[in-house]
Amino acid sequence: MTTSAHDMSLAQVVAVLDGFYPPETAASWDQVGLVTGDPAQPVRRVHFAVDPTRAVVDEAVEAGADLLVTHHPLLLRGVHSVATTTAKGAVVTTAVVADLAIYCAHTNADIARPGVNDALAAAAGLSDDCAPLGMEDGQPIGRVGRLPEAVTLREFATRLADALPATPVGLRVAGDPSALVQTVAVMGGAGDDRFDDVRAHGADVYVTADLRHHPALEAREEAGDGPPYLIDAGHYATEHLWLAAAASRLAEALQARIVTHVSDLRTDPWDFTVGRPTPDRTPQYSRSSHES
Amino acid sequence: MTTSAHDMSLAQVVAVLDGFYPPETAASWDQVGLVTGDPAQPVRRVHFAVDPTRAVVDEAVEAGADLLVTHHPLLLRGVHSVATTTAKGAVVTTAVVADLAIYCAHTNADIARPGVNDALAAAAGLSDDCAPLGMEDGQPIGRVGRLPEAVTLREFATRLADALPATPVGLRVAGDPSALVQTVAVMGGAGDDRFDDVRAHGADVYVTADLRHHPALEAREEAGDGPPYLIDAGHYATEHLWLAAAASRLAEALQARIVTHVSDLRTDPWDFTVGRPTPDRTPQYSRSSHES
Amino acid sequence: MTTSAHDMSLAQVVAVLDGFYPPETAASWDQVGLVTGDPAQPVRRVHFAVDPTRAVVDEAVEAGADLLVTHHPLLLRGVHSVATTTAKGAVVTTAVVADLAIYCAHTNADIARPGVNDALAAAAGLSDDCAPLGMEDGQPIGRVGRLPEAVTLREFATRLADALPATPVGLRVAGDPSALVQTVAVMGGAGDDRFDDVRAHGADVYVTADLRHHPALEAREEAGDGPPYLIDAGHYATEHLWLAAAASRLAEALQARIVTHVSDLRTDPWDFTVGRPTPDRTPQYSRSSHES
Amino acid sequence: MTTSAHDMSLAQVVAVLDGFYPPETAASWDQVGLVTGDPAQPVRRVHFAVDPTRAVVDEAVEAGADLLVTHHPLLLRGVHSVATTTAKGAVVTTAVVADLAIYCAHTNADIARPGVNDALAAAAGLSDDCAPLGMEDGQPIGRVGRLPEAVTLREFATRLADALPATPVGLRVAGDPSALVQTVAVMGGAGDDRFDDVRAHGADVYVTADLRHHPALEAREEAGDGPPYLIDAGHYATEHLWLAAAASRLAEALQARIVTHVSDLRTDPWDFTVGRPTPDRTPQYSRSSHES
Amino acid sequence: MTTSAHDMSLAQVVAVLDGFYPPETAASWDQVGLVTGDPAQPVRRVHFAVDPTRAVVDEAVEAGADLLVTHHPLLLRGVHSVATTTAKGAVVTTAVVADLAIYCAHTNADIARPGVNDALAAAAGLSDDCAPLGMEDGQPIGRVGRLPEAVTLREFATRLADALPATPVGLRVAGDPSALVQTVAVMGGAGDDRFDDVRAHGADVYVTADLRHHPALEAREEAGDGPPYLIDAGHYATEHLWLAAAASRLAEALQARIVTHVSDLRTDPWDFTVGRPTPDRTPQYSRSSHES
Amino acid sequence: MTTSAHDMSLAQVVAVLDGFYPPETAASWDQVGLVTGDPAQPVRRVHFAVDPTRAVVDEAVEAGADLLVTHHPLLLRGVHSVATTTAKGAVVTTAVVADLAIYCAHTNADIARPGVNDALAAAAGLSDDCAPLGMEDGQPIGRVGRLPEAVTLREFATRLADALPATPVGLRVAGDPSALVQTVAVMGGAGDDRFDDVRAHGADVYVTADLRHHPALEAREEAGDGPPYLIDAGHYATEHLWLAAAASRLAEALQARIVTHVSDLRTDPWDFTVGRPTPDRTPQYSRSSHES
Numbered sequence A, B, C, D, E, F: 001m002t003t004s005a006h007d008m009s010l011a012q013v014v015a016v017l018d019g020f021y022p023p024e025t026a027a028s029w030d031q032v033g034l035v036t037g038d039p040a041q042p043v044r045r046v047h048f049a050v051d052p053t054r055a056v057v058d059e060a061v062e063a064g065a066d067l068l069v070t071h072h073p074l075l076l077r078g079v080h081s082v083a084t085t086t087a088k089g090a091v092v093t094t095a096v097v098a099d100l101a102i103y104c105a106h107t108n109a110d111i112a113r114p115g116v117n118d119a120l121a122a123a124a125g126l127s128d129d130c131a132p133l134g135m136e137d138g139q140p141i142g143r144v145g146r147l148p149e150a151v152t153l154r155e156f157a158t159r160l161a162d163a164l165p166a167t168p169v170g171l172r173v174a175g176d177p178s179a180l181v182q183t184v185a186v187m188g189g190a191g192d193d194r195f196d197d198v199r200a201h202g203a204d205v206y207v208t209a210d211l212r213h214h215p216a217l218e219a220r221e222e223a224g225d226g227p228p229y230l231i232d233a234g235h236y237a238t239e240h241l242w243l244a245a246a247a248s249r250l251a252e253a254l255q256a257r258i259v260t261h262v263s264d265l266r267t268d269p270w271d272f273t274v275g276r277p278t279p280d281r282t283p284q285y286s287r288s289s290h291e292s
Helices: A010-020 A054-062 A087-097 A107-111 A116-123 A153-163 A195-200 A213-222 A235-253 B010-020 B054-062 B087-097 B107-111 B116-123 B153-163 B195-200 B213-222 B235-253 C010-020 C054-062 C087-097 C107-111 C116-123 C153-163 C195-200 C213-222 C235-253 D010-020 D054-062 D087-097 D107-111 D116-123 D153-163 D195-200 D213-222 D235-253 E010-020 E054-062 E087-097 E107-111 E116-123 E153-163 E195-200 E213-222 E235-253 F010-020 F054-062 F087-097 F107-111 F116-123 F153-163 F195-200 F213-222 F235-253
Strands: A033-036 A045-049 A067-070 A101-104 A131-136 A139-152 A171-174 A180-190 A205-209 A229-232 A259-262 A272-274 B033-036 B045-049 B067-070 B101-104 B131-136 B139-152 B171-174 B180-190 B205-209 B229-232 B259-262 B272-274 C033-036 C045-049 C067-070 C101-104 C131-136 C139-152 C171-174 C180-190 C205-209 C229-232 C259-262 C272-274 D033-036 D045-049 D067-070 D101-104 D131-136 D139-152 D171-174 D180-190 D205-209 D229-232 D259-262 D272-274 E033-036 E045-049 E067-070 E101-104 E131-136 E139-152 E171-174 E180-190 E205-209 E229-232 E259-262 E272-274 F033-036 F045-049 F067-070 F101-104 F131-136 F139-152 F171-174 F180-190 F205-209 F229-232 F259-262 F272-274
Touching (some): A010 A235, A054 A087, A067 A235, A107 A116, A116 A153, A131 A180, A131 A195, A139 A153, A153 A180, A153 A205, A213 B235, A235 A259, A272 B153, B010 B101, B067 B235, B107 B116, B116 B139, B131 B180, B139 B153, B153 B171, B180 B235, B205 B235, B213 B229, C116 C153, C272 D153, D010 D033, D010 D067, D010 D235, D107 D116, D116 D139, D116 D153, D131 D180, D139 D153, D153 D171, D153 D229, D235 D259, E010 E033, E045 E054, E054 E067, E107 E139, E153 E171, E153 E180, E195 E213, E205 E235, E213 E229, E213 F235, E235 E259, E235 F213, E272 F153, F010 F033, F010 F067, F010 F235, F107 F139, F116 F139, F116 F153, F116 F235, F131 F195, F139 F153, F153 F171, F153 F180, F153 F205, F195 F213, F205 F235
Parallel strands (some): A045 A067, B205 B229, D045 D067, D045 D259, D067 D101, E045 E259, F045 F067, F067 F101, F180 F205
Antiparallel strands (some): A033 A101, B139 B180, C033 C101, C272 D171, D131 D139, D139 D180, E272 F171, F131 F139, F139 F180
8 A cells, every 4th residue: 555645544534533423422332433444544535334244345445445434333242353254253354454444433423413313304304403302321312303394194204215225125104194294203223212202202203213013013002093103214224314424524524635435235134025015004904804 | 791601711711721832931031821801700702813902902892802812912011000091001901891801822822832933834834843943941932944845035935925914014035036945944023133043053044023234234244145044024924823723723622612713903013115116136236336 | 980070080180199299209119100090080089098908999999989099009019910810910900890090109108298207207296397317219208306305215105106096016116115205217117227317317216117127126236225216116007197188188189079088997917916915124134044 | 264174165066056057058148157256265155045136145245155156147247347336346346355156057047957947836836747838049948837736816826925935016917816727837037028938838827027018918918818827926036946945955965065055035126015906807897987 | 454544545546547538538349447446445556557467466466556557458348257267257356355456548548648659659759749540439549740850660660669668579560671751650559450540641650569460461562662661569568658657647646645656567478489580671572482 | 375285274273273172161251262364264384372462463473374372362352443543453453464363272271181270280390180179160270289299388489480481570479488388289370269279179389370469468368377378470471381282282183284383472561670689588577666
C-alpha cells in the first residue's frame, strides 16, 4: 500500500465518525467503533453496509476499499479466536489480510440526530422534528411523529414499502387495511420490547422489525382490533436507508478527500417466499368450523 | 348448567389429556395444565386452538364449549390481577363467567409422541420414525428425518406450504431454490436457538418459525451459501396441525362422549403484506453500486 | 345486575382509593390495586377486610357487595392458573362469578397519612404527629412518637390490647412488666427487620408482629435486659384498625353514594391456645438446675 | 486451671459429640462445631442449653463449666469483630476469658437419630419409628407418625403442652378443637416452609414453631376448615427436650468422667402476655357487622 | 488490670483514631475498627503493625500493650468460630485472654490524608500535594505526583528501596533501567487492578505490590517497551512506613498519656531467595534459540 | 506461501496436539485451541513459548514460523475488536498478516500426562508417578510426591532454581532454610487457592507462583513456623520447562516433517531487582523496637 501526503489516516476518519456517532452514547451492552485496522493506515475508499457479512467484506476488498462502515457489530459477543474455522473468524482474517478496517456505529447511530431512526422516520413520511419514542440507558431511542394527514393503513404501508429497499419478504402488516392512521412510531431493527412506549404515545401504527409471535399477538390482543397497528418492515430494510445519509455526511465533512460507496448487497437472510396468500383480513373473522 | 349422569367431569377429561401430555415432561420454565375451571364441572364440548385469544374464547363461549384446549399458555408469566383492565384479565374473566375451563399442553405436547413436532414432521413429508433434534431439560425436542428422495428447496417449501394452514405471510425461505434437500429438521414454534443441533445432524433444511435477523443471518454465514437452508413457516402454522390429531385422539379415548371442535380462527398476528417481491435469489449477487 | 344512572362505576371508586393510597408509593415488590373486576361495573356496596380469605369473600358475596377492599394482596406472588384446584384460584373464581371486584391497598396504605400505621399509632396512645420509623424504597414506613407520660410496660400493653381487636393469642410481650416506657415505635404487620431503626430512635418499646425466635432473641440480647422492649400484637390485629378509618373516608369522599361495611371476621389463623402460663418474668432469672 | 491426668480433653469430648451429630450432615448454610475453646483444655463440667445467650453463658461460667453445648449457633452469620460492643462479641469475650468452650449441634442434631425431632416426636406421643417428614440438602428432616388412636385436637395440644417446657405464650393452635387427629408431623424450630411435605403425608396436625401470618393463613386456606391443623409450640420449647437426652448420652459415653447440666433458663424471648382471650373458635364464624 | 483515674479508656482512644481514619470512608467490602476489646478498658500502651500475626500479637502481649493498631483486618472474611483450631481463632483467643484490644484502619487509612499512600508517596520522593490516582466507592485512592527532576528508573528504584523497610525479596522492577522517570503513581498494597488509572495519568512508573504475572505482563504489553514501568515494592513494605506517622500523630493528639511502639517484626511472608540473577534487562532481547 | 505435496496442514498438526491435550479436559473458564490460522494452511515450522507476547510473535514471524504453540491463551477474555489500538489486537493483526497460526494448550496441558506439572515435578526432583494435588472441574491438577530422601529447604530450593530457567527475581522462599523437606507439592502458574489441598497431603513444601501477600501470610500463619513451606518460583519459570517436552513429542509424532523451536525469550515481566537483601530468616525473630 502506498501512502501519499494527501491521504487521510484511519485515525482522522474515525475521529469524524466518532463525532457523528459518539461511542459513549451507545447502549451499555453494545460494542461499537473499530473492529479491525490500524489508526495510521491511509483511507481513500470507504464502503457502507448494514451487516459485515462475508459477501460484503469480499465486495469491499475487491473494490479496493480501506474502510468498511457497518451498522451491526461484527463481534457483539466477545470472541476468543479469529481462526477461519468460524464465519466471523473468516471475515476478520479476510479483512486483516486485505488491510480493510471495519468500523461499527450501532446503537450510537440509532439514537444520533441525524441517525438511523431519522432516516426511517423520513421514509415513513414524518418530518424532521419527531419526538423520541422512549429511553434506553439514558439515551432517546426510536421516533414518534404525525403524518400531515391521516391515510389508510394499507396506503401507509404501501408508501413505506416504496421508500425502503425491496426484499423478497416485503412488509408484514397487522390491522384493518382500511383503518386510518396518522400518529406513527418507528424503531429501526428489532422492536418488540417497546410496545409500552408505543401505547403511551397513542401511536396508530408502529413500524419496526423482528416481531415474534408472542409479543406481536399480545400487543394485538391489548389493542383489541384497533390501534396501534403493527408493521414488520424487515430488520435490514429499516436500517439500510441511513447508510446513504451517513456516506454523504462523511464525504462532505472530509471535503471529498475520500470516495464513499453504499453496498447494494441485500443482507436480509431471506431469499424467496412460497405459500398461498389468503385474502386480506377476512379470514380472521370467519367462523367456519368442523366438528369431529 | 345442567349435569346429567352420563357427563364426563373436567377432572376425568384432564386425566386423559395429562396421560397424553404428562405435565412433568414440560420444560422447567413452562406453565401447563388447567388455567381456569373446576374439576367437578361437566364437560360435553371441547374446543381446540393454538392461542387462547379473545376471539378464540368468544367463539368457544358462543358455541357452548365447556373446555378449551390450547397449545400456548394463557398465563406463561404469572399475573397478579385478572381484572379486565388487561387483555389476559379480560380473557380469564370471560372464561370464568361462562364456566369455560381452559387447559394448556405446550412443551409437553411439543415433545410427546405423537405430538406437535410429529404433526409438523408429517407435513414436511417425513415418516413416523424421526429422531429427536435435540434435548431440553432432559426431554427430546424437535425432529429430524430424511425424505424418501431429494427434492429442490423450492419444491420442498411449496409442498410444505400446501400442507400447512395458509397465512398472509406465507413461508420465508433462505437458500438457493434449486438446491437439493433430503435431510430435514423441524421444530414447531420459535427455533432460532437450535442451529447447533441442526448442523450436528447434517440437516439440509430447517423448518421452524420466529427467526430473527441476527441468528438467521449468522446461521446463513456459517453455512456459506450451502445447507442447512432455513424455512420460517410461521409460529401459528407450524403448531396448528397438531390440534386435529389431539382432538381425534381425545374423542376416541372418551368413546365419543364429548364433542370436539378445532377452531379455524387464524391467531397468527399478521393480516396482510405489501412490498414489491424481488426476483428470487438474484439480487443477492448483484454488484450494482453508486459512488457518491 | 341492573345499573342506574346514579351508580358509581368501579373506575370512579378506584380513582378515589388510588388518591388515598397512590399505587406508585407501594414497595417495589408489592402488588396493589384491582385484582378482579371491570372498571365499568357499578359499585354500590363496599366491604373491607384485612385478608381476602374464602370466608371473607363468601361473606361479601352473600351481602351483595360489589367491591372488596383488602389490605393484603390476594396474588402477591404471580399465578399461572385460577382453576379452583388452589385456594387462591377458588377465591378468584368465586369473586369473578359473583361480579365482586377486589382491590388491595397494602404498603401504599402502610405509608399513607392517614394510613395503617397511623391507626396503629393512635391505638398505642400516640398523637397524630409521629415521625417515620424508617425508609423503604424511598418511602417513610412505621411511626415513632412519645406518650404524654411514661407508663409501665404492662400498663402500656394492656391499654394497647384494649384498643386492638381481640384474638385468642393476645399480645406477646418481652421485657420487665414494671419498666417504664414513653417513646414508642410501631410497625403494622411483620417488623422483625427493623430493629436498627427502633434502636436509632431510642424507642422504649416496639409494637409490631410476626416476630420470630432468632431476630427477637437477638434484639433482646442487644438490649441487655433494658429497652427497647418488644410487643408482638398480631399481624391481623395491628392492621385491622385502619379498615374503619378507610371505610369512613371513602364514604365521605363519595358523599354516601355507596354503603360500606367492615368485616368482623377474624383472619388471624389462630383459633385457641393451650399451655400453662408461667408467672411473668420470674423464670427468666431462676437458677434451679439438676445435674445428671 | 489445674489439669489432672484423669481429665478428658476438649478434643476428646468433641470427638464423641461429633460422632453423635456428624458435622458433615449439617445443612450447607449451617455453622456447627466449636465456637470457642482450645482442643487441649480439660473438660470436667458440661452445660447444655438451646441458645448461647449472655444469661446462659454467665450461668455456665458461674457454675464453673468448661464446655457449653447449645443447639443454636452463636455465630451463624460470620462476624468481623468480637469486641464487647455487640451482644455476640460480649458473649464470646466472656467465654474466652473464662476458658468456656462453646460447641453447637444444630441441623446435624435436628436430623440425627436420636436427635431433636425424635425428642419432639416423643413429646407428641409418637413412637420411635417415625418416618422423615422431608429432605433438605440430602438429609431427612422432621418426623411424621401416627398416634395409637385418634384424639381431639384440643386433647392432643394439651398433652403436648404438658410434655414441653412451659412458656408464657403457651401453644397457639389453628383448627377446630373437637376435630380428631391421628397422623402427626413435627418439625422443631421454624417450619413454615414445609407445608407441602405436611400435606403430602396426609398429616392431621403439624407441630412446629415461628409460624408467620401469611404462610400460616395460606396453609389454613388450602386446608379449607379441615386438616392439617397447625400448632405453633414455640421455637425454644420444641427444641429444649433434646438437651436432657443429649446430656445423658454424653455422660454415658464418657463413663461419667464428666458432669452434665441442662440449663433451666428459658431463652424464649417472651416474658408475659396480655389481651382478652376470645372464646375458642366461635368468632371465626360470627357474621355480626356494622354498616357505616 | 488496675485502672487509674488518669488512664485513657479504649473508647477515648478509638474516638481519636476514628477521627483520623473515619470508618465510613472505608471501602464497602472492608472491615475496620475494633476486632477485640471492651470500650471501658484502660489504654496505656499502644502497639502498631501492618499485620495482626501471632508473632505480632505475642510481642504486644509480652510488652504489656493494651491496644494493637494494625493496617490489615484480622477478620476480613467473617468467622463462625474463634476456637484455637485456626490461626485466626488462636490470635483472637490470645488477645482476648490478655485484654489486648485490636483496632484496624485499612482502606480508611489508605485514603486518609495523611495516610498510608502519603507515607509511600513521601518514600518515593513526591511532595505532599499529590493528586489521587483513582476513585473507589466514591473515595480517592492512590497518589500520583511529579519528582522535582527526572531520574533513571534504576536510580528511582534504588532510592525507594532505601526508604522502605528491607525485605529478603527486595523490589522487582519491569522496564529499562536507564529510562528516565518523573511522573510517579503509588498505591500501597495490591494494585494490579489500577493500570487504567496509571495510564490515564501518564505516569512513567507505578509503585505498588502483589503484581501477578498476567496483569503485569498485559500492562507491559500495552506499554510497548516504554512507560509506565512497574515496581513491585512488596505489600508489607509499601504499607509499613505509615505506622510511625500514625503512632506519632496519636501520641500527640493524646498529649503523651499513652506510650506507642511500632513493631519491627517483618510480616512479609518471604524469608529468603535463591536463584541466579540474570544480567539486567539484556536477556529480554536475546535471540538465541535452538532447533530440535 | 508455496505449498508442497509433502507439507502437513494446520488441521493435521492441530489434530495431533488435540490428541496430546484434549480440549474437552480444559477448565470450564479456559479458552484453548486455535486463535488464528486456517486449517488448510501448510505448517513446516512450529515455535513454542509460554506467552504470545509481541516479542514472541515477532520472533516467530521473523523466523518464518507457520504455527506458534503457547501455554497462555491470547484471548482468555473475549474481545470485540482486533484493531491495533490494543496490544492484543496488534498481536492478532501481526499473526494474521504473516499467516502465523497461534494454538494454545493451557489447563488441558496442565492436567495432561505428560504435561506442564509433570515437567515441573521432574524439575523438583520427583519421579514420574506423582499423585494429583487436587481436582478442578473434574480433572486432576497439580502433583504431589516424595523426594528419595529429605533435604533442607535451602538445598531443595537451590536445586529447583538450577533446573528452572533463570529470571531476575529468582525464587522466593518462606520457611526455615535449615528445615528438612521430603513431601513436595507442585502447581505450575498461580496456585494460592490450593493451600487446603497442600495441607491435606501433608506436603512439606509447595512450589507454585503468583503468591500474594494475604493468602501466603495466612498459609504461613496456619502452618505456625513449620511446614508446608512455600516457594514462589515464578509463573513463567514454572511453566517453561514443558515447552521442550511438548516440542519433542510433536516432532516425534509427525516424524520430523516439521521443525520445532522453543523460544528463549523470557516473558516474565520483571527485568531487574533492587534492595538490600537482609540476612536469611533472622529478622523475622528480631525484637528490636523503638518507643516514641
